[in-house]
Amino acid sequence: MTTNAGLKTRQSATQPLRTGAEFLAGLRRRKRKVIVDGEIISDPTAHPAFKQGARSIAALYDYAAAPENRAVMTFPSPVDGAPVLRAYQIPKTHADLRDKRIAAEKWAELTFGLMGRTPDHVAGFFNGFAAKPSVFAAGGEQYGRNVVAFYEHLRDTHAYVAYAIVPPQIDRSKPANLQDDPTLYAGVVKETDKGIYVSGAQQLATGGVYADYIHLSCIHPLRPGEENYALSLAVPTDAEGLRLYSRRAFAMQAVGKSADEYPLTARFDETDCMVVFDNVFVPWEHVFCYRNLEVCRDQWWKTPAHLYGNLQAQARYSVKLRFLLGLAKRMNEMTGNDAVPPVQVMMGELASYAAIVEGMLHSQEVLATHDEEGVLWPSKTALYSVMALQSEINPKMIDIVRELTGAGMITLPSSFKDLDNPETAKDIERFYRSNKTGAREKIKLMRLAWDFIGSEFGNRHQQYEKFYGGASFLVKMNMFRSFDFKSAGALVDNALNLPPIED
Ligand SMILES: Cc1cc2nc3c(=O)[nH]c(=O)nc-3n(C[C@H](O)[C@H](O)[C@H](O)COP(=O)(O)OP(=O)(O)OC[C@H]3O[C@@H](n4cnc5c(N)ncnc54)[C@H](O)[C@@H]3O)c2cc1C
Structure with a gap:
């Protein structure tokens, strides 16, 4: 099966873990819209602003895929026993939590803790969502099923998700629905039997340029009237209508200089970007919370x-x-x-x-x-x-x-x-x-x-x-x-x- 992020779901236990080369090939293949220095680029691996950051993420995948690190970095997929990233393990015991912490430390050591939103960060959120599908099902049975199925897809494809869960700082004194344009903050603008359409922006997805998916939701408390923004859903980064506005790319300062001038800037600029949704279509199976203020809140605190x-x-x-x-x-x-x-x-x-x-x-x-x-x-x-x-x-x-x-x-x-x-x-x-x-x-x-x-x-x-x-x-x-x-x-x-x- 191929999803709309172009990631293949696991077919057999022998399918190898995602390597750095596969991660980079995916970045090249799935053309996204990244805006940097007045240019719209589609392949972060080919631009000096993002190239080395992409390689640093690739090195994490290589580390996890190396046979000698498997025991620490992976666990057997409950589906077929094949190794999958420990980042996607839903901990059942204290020992599981310890193992997850050790795996996170191993990856962090490779970046000296300087890349915050590596693939294991939002993975943790989806582990927590999938551990409590009842919270999502409170808005409709299908949402509980959707979040578990999506989590399993992420786990079995070793996917990388970034998230944008805070609205832009346009006018914090007013709720989303009372802004002078109600489509400023990311929210639903149309619904069909196949899915929903989302327009507006969410302020900051660290690592969004490199991710396979953006998780869009809102962690700010929402009030009655803001139902259109009470969403939790996933969008592939190459979705039609999605634009990623990178902040100033610090990595550019290191371009053309000795590697020792900016040793960290050059390698670990994970980037932060404003995410703009321009009538982006989201199929129902990627929607986990829909126009539900309570579920939108509870996903953070009751999971x-x-x-x-x-x-x-x-x-x-x-x-x-x-x-x-x-x-x-x-x-x-x-x-x-x-x-x-x-x-x-x-x-x-x-x-x-x-x-x-x-x-x-x-x-x-x-x-x-x-x-x-x-x-x-x-x-x-x-x-x-x-x-x-x-x-x-x-x-x-x-x-x-x-x-x-x-x-x-x-x-x-x-x-x-x-x-x-x-x-x-x-x-x-x-x-x-x-x-x-x-x-x-x-x-x-x-x-x-x-x-x-x-x-x-x-x-x-x-x-x-x-x-x-x-x-x-x-x-x-x-x-x-x-x-x-x-x-x-x-x-x-x-x-x-x-x-x-x-x-
Ligand atoms: C480098 C960086 C990376 C980030 N990465 C991500 C990411 O990957 N995904 C994501 O979704 N978000 C990300 N964030 C966004 C982050 O979640 C928000 O910046 C954070 O939640 C603060 O919100 P804000 O910036 O809108 O500040 P505001 O909410 O506008 O607040 C700014 C300041 O105003 C004051 N203030 C405002 N309201 C109150 C109040 N009620 N009581 C007291 N003081 C108040 C406080 O001093 C507060 O610090 C990132 C932010 C940074 C800086």
Whole structure:
């Protein structure tokens, strides 16, 4: 069977896992409309803005398909036992959750945690949706069946889904239906017996340029009158009428330069794009929630989707923090400050934050509980507490690294070309070295650090860590809803009812 995303569903247990080459071939084959620098392009693998990012995703598929990584990165498909990405495993036990976390960490290590919406992120959401089809069936039996069938299709084709679940910031003071044009925010504009038509925009799909599908929905609470926007559906990225408006492609800054100038920008710019739907047809089988305010809300909070997806996000973040610690330590060694006690205190503070994030990641597994249907839910409080603080600790950590490096990331030659010029190389070798290494190694490390922190790519990451899981006030509200205030209150009652003190 071939779906409208052009992905073949599994025919036999012997069909190999998707490789990087197949992923790249798919990107070339399924012509999409990506807008960048005034051009409309159809093949991201052929454009310098996206080429290396595509290769980085391809490397993830290759890693998972390598026989030596199969045990960690895959699990047997319940359909035929063939290996499928562990990212699509619906966890039934605590050990399953641990295995999923380890697989997410392995992929994150390949990008140093710098690609957030790798195929395992939205996979987590669909695992959570498929674990609770009753939530979707509340809007009509067929929607429960649709979401499970679509999840199985994703699992068995190793598909990559990006999502756009926040409306554009056009006028936040008014609901979608009261904007001056009611088709500004993505919503249904026509219905037929074959499917629906969607028009409007949704603000940001990270990785959308590379994905097989865009999941369109809305995580903002919707009010009566906004039914047309209360959708959950999937659209192939090459669907007629779909346009992906890329933000500035940071990877372009690295084009034509030595690979060491922007080592991270060059490889890991996953891109973010506004998704425009221009009368896009969606067959009913790809619709999971239709004009239903309650189901649209409940898919996030009455399924473990938000928890599974963000468990991956935290595994990725934890790897990134380990990378940050390694970078900071290496820079201190370079500058000769490593043994200075106040520097060690700052490193200890950095390490504390990283260890808290890692510890809370493990807590999500350890404190996971089964609901009455036997579905395993990672701990909400373990997830939301750390997500709520992320928007505060992340900038703090970046600031500590800036503090530690002084001018180290700035006092660098204009480019590696200055080292290649024999007339200037002598000075550079002499004055840009460290007590540990020659100039080239030191410059390479400092460039890496600057790309991580100070480049446009690095700065986008700070915005990402602040907002990828929603604005921090919303995450704190999740925490407010999840925390056990009852037992906290009971303690206060105990204190208020203490027996009198006897002499
Ligand atoms: C790099 C990056 C990648 C992203 N990737 C994705 C993606 O892949 N898919 C996706 O769907 N979305 C993605 N997002 C979007 C993200 O989900 C939203 O940016 C996020 O939900 C915040 O919404 P907003 O940007 O519309 O901010 P707004 O909702 O407009 O809020 C902006 C700020 O206004 C203030 N504010 C607004 N309302 C209130 C209130 N009621 N109470 C208190 N303060 C308030 C807060 O300070 C808030 O931070 C991404 C965002 C970034 C920055």
